[in-house]
Amino acid sequence: MDENPHVGEQPPPAEPPPPGTEPTSPPVDPNPGDKDPGTDPDPGTDPGDPDPGPVVTAGPWPDEPLVNYSSRYELGVVRAVAVDDAYNIWLLDGDRLGVLRPGENTPRWTSGVGQAAPGFGSDKLALGSTVICGGSAGRAYVGYSTYELDNAFIYSPDGSSFPGYEDPDPARFDPVRYEEYKKGDLDVVRLQPDGSVALETHLGRSARSNGPQDIGIRNTNDHHFDEDRSVLSCVKVMRGEHKGELYIGTNHGVTRIQGLTYNSHRHPVWFKPRPDGGVTQMAGYTYALGIAQNGDVLIGNEWNVGVVTPSKNLADWDKVVDSLNPEKLNSFIPEVNSQEEMDSWRAIQQTTGGSYYLASERFGLWRMDISRRSEAHGVKVKGLPTDSLHALAATDDGSLFIGTAGFGLWRLDAQLRLTHVEGVDGVVVRQLLYDPTVTPAMLYVLTNKGLTVIRGH
Numbered sequence: 332m333d334e335n336p337h338v339g340e341q342p343p344p345a346e347p348p349p350p351g352t353e354p355t356s357p358p359v360d361p362n363p364g365d366k367d368p369g370t371d372p373d374p375g376t377d378p379g380d381p382d383p384g385p386v387v388t389a390g391p392w393p394d395e396p397l398v399n400y401s402s403r404y405e406l407g408v409v410r411a412v413a414v415d416d417a418y419n420i421w422l423l424d425g426d427r428l429g430v431l432r433p434g435e436n437t438p439r440w441t442s443g444v445g446q447a448a449p450g451f452g453s454d455k456l457a458l459g460s461t462v463i464c465g466g467s468a469g470r471a472y473v474g475y476s477t478y479e480l481d482n483a484f485i486y487s488p489d490g491s492s493f494p495g496y497e498d499p500d501p502a503r504f505d506p507v508r509y510e511e512y513k514k515g516d517l518d519v520v521r522l523q524p525d526g527s528v529a530l531e532t533h534l535g536r537s538a539r540s541n542g543p544q545d546i547g548i549r550n551t552n553d554h555h556f557d558e559d560r561s562v563l564s565c566v567k568v569m570r571g572e573h574k575g576e577l578y579i580g581t582n583h584g585v586t587r588i589q590g591l592t593y594n595s596h597r598h599p600v601w602f603k604p605r606p607d608g609g610v611t612q613m614a615g616y617t618y619a620l621g622i623a624q625n626g627d628v629l630i631g632n633e634w635n636v637g638v639v640t641p642s643k644n645l646a647d648w649d650k651v652v653d654s655l656n657p658e659k660l661n662s663f664i665p666e667v668n669s670q671e672e673m674d675s676w677r678a679i680q681q682t683t684g685g686s687y688y689l690a691s692e693r694f695g696l697w698r699m700d701i702s703r704r705s706e707a708h709g710v711k712v713k714g715l716p717t718d719s720l721h722a723l724a725a726t727d728d729g730s731l732f733i734g735t736a737g738f739g740l741w742r743l744d745a746q747l748r749l750t751h752v753e754g755v756d757g758v759v760v761r762q763l764l765y766d767p768t769v770t771p772a773m774l775y776v777l778t779n780k781g782l783t784v785i786r787g788h
Contacts, residue, residue, distance in 0.1 A: 390769035391418050391433030394786055397754045401781025405437045410460065412777050413567075414766055416575070417468035419522060423460055426451065428473065428520060428528045439526035445518035445533060446475045453478060457515055464565035464577055469522040470531065472577060472588070474562025477515030479582060483558045485509060487542065493555060512546035515560040517579060519591060531591075538594040538646040548586060551594045551649045558583040559595050564620045569767055571626045573641055578628060580617030585630055587641065587648045594648035599630055599637030599661040601670055619676040619690070621723070624683060627659065631676030631689055636699065636707060637661050638687075660701050664709040667694050678723035678763075682731050684745065688712070690720035696733060696743075714749040715741060724763035726788035727772055734760025740776055756780040 400406055406422060409429070413421040422429035422438055426447035429438035446456040457475035464472045484493060490503035519531040535545045542554030550556040564580035577588040584598030598617065602610035619631025623638070630637035638660040642648050647655040663670045678690040687699040689709065695718035697709040715735065722734030729745025732752070736759050740752040757778025764775040771786040 387768065387770045389771070390773070392769075392773065392784070394771060396785065396787055398784050399756055399781065400431075400784055401756070404431055406431065406782055408779065408781050409777070411463045411762055412764060412775055412782055413463040413465040413471055414764065414775070415465035415468055415470055415522075418769075419465075419469065421463050421465060421471045423463040423473065425460060428463075428471075430522055430526060430528060432522075432526060435526075441528040444520055444528055445473065445530040446516075456513060461562050462565045462579075464567055464579070466519070466567070466577065467575065467590075471520050471522075471528075472534070472565065472579075473518045473520055474565060474579060475515045475517070476561035476563075479560060480511060480557060483556045485511060485555055485557055487555060493553070509546075512549055512557050514547070515562070516547040517562055517588075517593075534588070534591065534593055536592045538589075538592050538648070548581075548593055548595050550596065559586055563616055563618050566620045566622060568622055568626070569765075573626060576641075576645075578620055578622075580620040580630070580632075582616050583614050585617055585620065585628065587628075587645060589645050592645060594645050596649060597628075597630075597637075597639055597651075597656070599632065599635035601635060601663070603671070615673075619679040621679045621681070621725075623681040623687075624685070624725075627681075629679040629681065629687070631674075631679040633673045633675055634670065635661060635663050636676065636679065636689065638701065658704060660704060660707055662705055662707040664689070664697060664699065664707060666709045666711070667691070667697065677721055678734075680723040680725040680731060682725045682745075683727060683729045688723060688725075688731055690723050690733065692719055692721070692736075694718055696720060712743065712749070722760050722763040724765045724774060726765055726774065727767055728788045730788055732763055732774060732776075732788075734763050734776070736760075739778070752785070755783045755785075757783075 409422045409424040411423040418433055420431040427440050427442045428444055429440045431438040449455045451457055451459045458477050461476050462474040466472055485508055486503045488504050490500040492498050517534040519534055520528050521531045523529055535547050537551050539551050548559050550558055559581040561582040562579050566578050568574050568576045579586050584596030586593050586595040598614045600612050600614050603613050604610055615632030615634050617632045621629035623629055628639045628641055640657040642655045667674045675692040676689055677692045681687050689697045689699055696712040696715060698712055699707050699709050701707050716738045717735050719736040721736055724732040731743040733741040739758050740755045740760055742752050743749050755776050757780030759779040762777040766773040772788060774785040774788060776783045
C-alpha cells in the first residue's frame with residue numbers, strides 16, 4: 332500500500348497526565364525586585380547556565396559487580412525482563428506479569444491481564460506474549476503475537492473502498508473481521524499500590540487521527556490496514572532528546588510510542604519481482620532494534636538493515652520524507668547473503684566508538700559500515716564459538732556484549748578483545764537490557780537459567 336500519509340490529518344489531543352501528577356505553577360513573588368540576599372545565585376554560577384539535570388546515583392539495587400537476581404530474589408525463569416523509570420523490575424512469563432519493587436525480596440505476580448485474560452490461542456486475542464518494555468514510573472508495555480492476515484485491509488462500518496474511500500457501502504462491512512484489529516499488538520499496564528498489575532489500556536491511539544482510536548495498532552497513514560499485528564522486539568530510549576519514548580519491532584516494521592500514543596510504521600524494505608511484471612514489497616519481521624549513540628533508530632529484519640533519524644514530532648514518524656525522518660540506510664549486507672536470501676538479524680547496536688554491529692541467528696556477528704543510503708557492507712567478527720546469536724548490548728565503556736544460543740555471554744571490549752563472561756548462569760542468552768541511568772550502569776542478562784545483573788560497564 333501507499334506509504335505516504337493522507338493530507339489533512341491532525342494529531343489527537345495530548346494525553347492527559349495521570350491523577351495527582353498534574354504540573355503546578357510556582358508561587359508568584361509579589362515583590363520580584365525585593366529578593367532575600369540569602370537566595371542570590373552563587374557568585375561563580377551563571378544564572379543562564381543550563382540545568383545539569385538529575386544527579387546520577389547507584390539506584391535502589393545492589394551495586395555489586397555481578398548478582399544472580401533469580402537466586403537472590405526468587406524470580407525463576409522468565410521470558411522477558413524490563414525496568415521502568417522508578418526502577419521496578421518487570422517480568423513476563425506467559426500469561427503472568429511479575430514486578431519486583433525496590434526494597435522487596437520477591438516479585439508479586441498477576442495473571443490474566445489484558446490480552447492474556449481469555450487465554451491464548453488462534454480464537455483468542457493473542458497466540459501468546461512476546462516482550463515487555465519499561466515505561467514511566469509504574470508503567471510497562473506488554474507485546475503479544477497473533478497470526479497474519481492474508482489481506483491486511485479491513486472495511487470500516489461505512490464500507491468505503493481503498494484508495495479513495497468515496498464509495499460507501501455498509502454491506503461490505505464484516506463485524507467479525509473488524510474484530511481482527513484487536514488481536515495481538517500491545518497492552519499498557521500499571522503497577523497498583525499493593526504490587527499487583529492492572530491493564531491501563533490496549534494501545535490504540537494513533538498520532539494522526541484518521542479513524543477509530545480504540546481498536547489496537549493499525550497503520551497511521553490509513554487505519555483500514557492492520558499490518559502490524561505481532562510485537563517481536565522493543566527498546567526504550569534511555570537518554571537524549573527523545574528519552575522515554577518506546578520503539579517496538581513487529582511483523583511488518585517499527586512502531587514508535589509516546590505514552591499512550593503511537594505512530595505505525597517505518598521499515599527497511601526491498602521489492603521482489605513477480606511473474607506478472609509487478610513487484611511485492613518485502614518488509615520482514617523486525618527482531619533487531621536499537622538506538623544509536625546519537626539517537627538514530629537502528630532496525631534489522633530478516634533481509635535488510637535500516638538507520639533512521641527520528642522526526643521531532645511523533646505524528647511524522649511514518650512519513651518517508653528526508654526533511655522529517657532522514658533515512659541514512661536501507662540495504663542488505665552482500666557479504667552475508669544476496670538480497671533474496673534471509674540474513675535473520677536478531678540484534679543491532681552501535682558502540683561508543685561509532686561501529687555498527689549486527690547479530691544473526693544463523694550467520695554470527697558482523698561489523699557494518701555504511702557506504703551510502705542504499706549500500707552497506709559487513710565484516711564478520713571471528714572468535715565466537717557459534718554463529719547462533721540472540722542479543723547485543725553496547726555499553727558506555729566501549730564494550731559490546733554478545734548473547735549466544737548455547738555458549739553464554741561474551742564481551743568484545745573497546746580494544747576488540749573477545750572474551751567469555753564468567754559467572755552468568757545459563758548458556759542461552761535470551762535478552763540483554765542496558766540501563767545507563769544509574770552508576771555503575773546495569774546490564775540485565777536474561778538466560779535460560781534466569782536473570783543476572785552485571786554492573787560497572
